[in-house]
Amino acid sequence: MTVGGRRYAILAPGLFATRSAKTAHGVIAYASDATVAVIDPEHAGERVRDAVPYLASDVPIVASLSGALAFAPNALLVGVAPPGGALPPAWRAEIVQALDAGLEVVSGLHQFLGEDPAFAAAASRGRTTIWDIRTPPAPRLFTGDAYGIDARVVLTVGSDCAVGKMTASLELTRAARERGLDARFLATGQTGIAIAGSGVPVDRTISDFTSGATEELVLANASADVLFVEGQGAINHPAFAAVTLGLLYGAAPDALVLVHAAGRTHAHGFATPLLPLPRLIELYEGLCAAVKPAPVVAIALNTHGLDDAQASTVIAAAAAETALPCDDVVRFGPHALFDAIAPQLKSKTIPTQVGISM
Amino acid sequence: MTVGGRRYAILAPGLFATRSAKTAHGVIAYASDATVAVIDPEHAGERVRDAVPYLASDVPIVASLSGALAFAPNALLVGVAPPGGALPPAWRAEIVQALDAGLEVVSGLHQFLGEDPAFAAAASRGRTTIWDIRTPPAPRLFTGDAYGIDARVVLTVGSDCAVGKMTASLELTRAARERGLDARFLATGQTGIAIAGSGVPVDRTISDFTSGATEELVLANASADVLFVEGQGAINHPAFAAVTLGLLYGAAPDALVLVHAAGRTHAHGFATPLLPLPRLIELYEGLCAAVKPAPVVAIALNTHGLDDAQASTVIAAAAAETALPCDDVVRFGPHALFDAIAPQLKSKTIPTQVGISM
Numbered sequence: 001m002t003v004g005g006r007r008y009a010i011l012a013p014g015l016f017a018t019r020s021a022k023t024a025h026g027v028i029a030y031a032s033d034a035t036v037a038v039i040d041p042e043h044a045g046e047r048v049r050d051a052v053p054y055l056a057s058d059v060p061i062v063a064s065l066s067g068a069l070a071f072a073p074n075a076l077l078v079g080v081a082p083p084g085g086a087l088p089p090a091w092r093a094e095i096v097q098a099l100d101a102g103l104e105v106v107s108g109l110h111q112f113l114g115e116d117p118a119f120a121a122a123a124s125r126g127r128t129t130i131w132d133i134r135t136p137p138a139p140r141l142f143t144g145d146a147y148g149i150d151a152r153v154v155l156t157v158g159s160d161c162a163v164g165k166m167t168a169s170l171e172l173t174r175a176a177r178e179r180g181l182d183a184r185f186l187a188t189g190q191t192g193i194a195i196a197g198s199g200v201p202v203d204r205t206i207s208d209f210t211s212g213a214t215e216e217l218v219l220a221n222a223s224a225d226v227l228f229v230e231g232q233g234a235i236n237h238p239a240f241a242a243v244t245l246g247l248l249y250g251a252a253p254d255a256l257v258l259v260h261a262a263g264r265t266h267a268h269g270f271a272t273p274l275l276p277l278p279r280l281i282e283l284y285e286g287l288c289a290a291v292k293p294a295p296v297v298a299i300a301l302n303t304h305g306l307d308d309a310q311a312s313t314v315i316a317a318a319a320a321e322t323a324l325p326c327d328d329v330v331r332f333g334p335h336a337l338f339d340a341i342a343p344q345l346k347s348k349t350i351p352t353q354v355g356i357s358m
Numbered sequence: 359m360t361v362g363g364r365r366y367a368i369l370a371p372g373l374f375a376t377r378s379a380k381t382a383h384g385v386i387a388y389a390s391d392a393t394v395a396v397i398d399p400e401h402a403g404e405r406v407r408d409a410v411p412y413l414a415s416d417v418p419i420v421a422s423l424s425g426a427l428a429f430a431p432n433a434l435l436v437g438v439a440p441p442g443g444a445l446p447p448a449w450r451a452e453i454v455q456a457l458d459a460g461l462e463v464v465s466g467l468h469q470f471l472g473e474d475p476a477f478a479a480a481a482s483r484g485r486t487t488i489w490d491i492r493t494p495p496a497p498r499l500f501t502g503d504a505y506g507i508d509a510r511v512v513l514t515v516g517s518d519c520a521v522g523k524m525t526a527s528l529e530l531t532r533a534a535r536e537r538g539l540d541a542r543f544l545a546t547g548q549t550g551i552a553i554a555g556s557g558v559p560v561d562r563t564i565s566d567f568t569s570g571a572t573e574e575l576v577l578a579n580a581s582a583d584v585l586f587v588e589g590q591g592a593i594n595h596p597a598f599a600a601v602t603l604g605l606l607y608g609a610a611p612d613a614l615v616l617v618h619a620a621g622r623t624h625a626h627g628f629a630t631p632l633l634p635l636p637r638l639i640e641l642y643e644g645l646c647a648a649v650k651p652a653p654v655v656a657i658a659l660n661t662h663g664l665d666d667a668q669a670s671t672v673i674a675a676a677a678a679e680t681a682l683p684c685d686d687v688v689r690f691g692p693h694a695l696f697d698a699i700a701p702q703l704k705s706k707t708i709p710t711q712v713g714i715s716m
Contacts, residue, residue, distance in 0.1 A: 141597055142596055142597035143597075144596060144628055144629075144630075202565065203564070203565055203566040204564055204565075204566070205564065205565055206561070206562055206563065206564060206565070207560065207561055207562075207563055207564070207565040207568045207600045207601045207604055208561040208562070208598065208600075208601060210565045210600040211596070211597055211598075211599070211600055212597065235603075235645070235648070236645075236648035236649065238500055238502055238569070238607055238649045238650075239499055239500035239501075239569055239570065239607075240566065240569075241569070241603050241604070241607050241645075241649075242565045242566075242568040242569060242600045242601070242603050242604030242607070243565045243566060243600070244603075245593075245599050245600050245602075245603045246565055246599070246600030249596055249597075249599050249600070267649075270502055271502075272502075272648075272649055275648055282644070283644055283645065283648065286640070286641055286644065287593070287594075287599075287641065290593070290594035290630075290633055290641065291594065291596045291599075291625075291630055
């Protein structure tokens with residue numbers, strides 16, 4: 001960890017304005033670590049807001065690491081997925097250059113940079129370190145210790161992948177902090193971990209240990225008032241539900257916030273129709289009832305792409321369909337939704353050892 | 359793979375008569391590979407049936423590998439968990455001796471023997487190989503291709519861990535074969551894999567790839583009539599449910615057989631009460647309905663420890679409680695239960711692409 005906070009140069013050649021740069025975008029939007037420059041020759045000379053308007057940031061975009069060094073970064077973030085998955089040779093040169101210049105290198109790639117002899121040697125020369133965000137923690141089985149903590153645990157769960165669970169957790173954390181609570185965002189995916197500076201990449205844990213790794217993250221933060229745990233996948237997603245359930249049981253939540261993207265009809269990448277929201281709530285609550293009861297207390301609806309009037313209409317419809325508070329925490333801010341669920345976070349639910357609700 | 363079938367010596371010093379030897383017991387009871395000797399000084403001179411009566415086997419127990427070599431094994435199975443998890447020095451010597459003698463070494467240990475330089479060198483000297491059963495397959499995401507196969511897929515699911523899912527799958531496979539079907543047992547845990555000679559250790563896969571690894575196993579056997587997939591864990595188990603759900607979605611079953619141990623009241627290792635059978639059925643079917651509908655078609659009740667009259671009583675009670683065929687496939691054989699479910703295996707369920715049942 002870089003002392004005094006990171007000052008990131010973000011490496012995203014040719015990709016900064018694309019979805020492949022979602023970790024980069026997340027760090028710029030939400031991280032407490034600063035971003036001082038973005039490296040993308042295709043947008044060199046622009047500001048971040050020119051390439052990605054919703055980020056509304058004046059951070060400069062430069063053509064190369066050499067250009068970025070003028071802004072005194074102390075870390076290089078590889079926060080984009082290279083096309084085809086393999087690291088392009090040009091990226092390798094800039095990563096080595098950054099390490100030689102003493103920058104910490106932080107990577108969200110599947111491929112671990114720290115295991116690459118050339119990068120390890122450069123880190124040694126530059127007296128710096130490489131942080132591969134996706135490195136899983138040591139294997140640990142779930143113990144049930146998370147059932148006994150005082151902090152209230154709120155987990156975001158989804159109707160699908162990529163609906164905005166991380167963002168909803170981040171926004172609700174912000175609202176809770178502004179209400180004076182010790183609220184913490186617990187990151188479980190590479191973008192969330194890059195934003196938070198720590199966390200557990202649950203989708204890279206061995207399935208036997210997914211719940212145990214999540215529980216360990218919760219236990220390490222048990223002294224807080226409220227923990228907002230970033231959800232992953234969806235219980236009804238054909239490919240990723242194992243991750244979702246490991247996280248659901250491992251976090252031992254007291255309450256769930258269901259996140260849905262308005263207009264989404266099928267599971268990401270599949271022909272599988274999404275379940276209606278009431279049926280999804282039944283499924284999530286039914287699973288929790290088997291180990292530790294937790295109600296869905298609100299719907300966080302992602303209305304990206306609609307105008308405000310359309311957004312208000314779909315929010316009202318989802319609230320009516322589920323009889324739960326519903327809002328878009330990005331468009332309208334998180335405070336209304338947080339205030340709606342706050343009373344339900346005042347006490348812990350009854351642990352499973354005492355009895356289960358059916 | 360040893361040509362012509364394995365002739366196992368099973369290494370189980372001091373442990374053969376204990377639960378730690380469950381892989382050894384499973385191989386003796388169910389594998390097509392033969393066991394020619396068991397190595398356990400504490401029972402040397404006895405037969406298997408003397409140490410473990412239910413196995414009803416005349417295989418000799420000897421004090422050492424040297425003694426076992428008299429029975430011409432071509433493979434050594436390390437099918438027991440050493441106390442404390444670390445390999446005792448005495449075992450190392452016998453494993454090296456076996457490799458030097460040209461025996462294939464097959465291991466179900468967490469610790470991979472093939473990664474140990476001393477064992478690798480001995481295998482090279484003996485011109486033989488080491489098979490670490492728990493080695494996970496290469497990462498592969500679930501694709502949905504399993505939805506399109508002609509083979510009917512029957513998955514055993516549990517009310518808990520260690521209730522008899524593997525045994526139920528093996529017995530039903532036997533019954534289907536005796537009815538003339540090309541039925542295959544698909545192994546998903548170390549004991550099942552040792553018995554079948556192949557399979558996928560799903561609990562050692564990365565959670566993102568658990569469903570994909572299971573699907574790959576199913577696709578590799580798509581030409582059969584019926585696939586009986588060995589279940590793992592339980593959807594209501596606090597620690598292991600991620601494995602269970604990855605397997606449930608990855609196998610894309612057409613039908614489920616719910617396995618329960620009579621008298622079991624709490625999740626293995628936890629204070630969590632088990633759900634009543636009808637509620638469990640609802641949970642498993644509700645999850646399947648989200649991706650590909652599959653009904654629970656039968657209850658396989660493990661009545662170990664009861665007498666025949668008591669067993670018949672609890673079987674009748676479970677059948678009445680669930681309105682499903684129920685039997686103990688070990689005590690009373692698998693044929694009655696297989697015949698009860700066979701009509702439901704005649705056609706595939708409607709794939710999710712067409713529509714989901716709610």
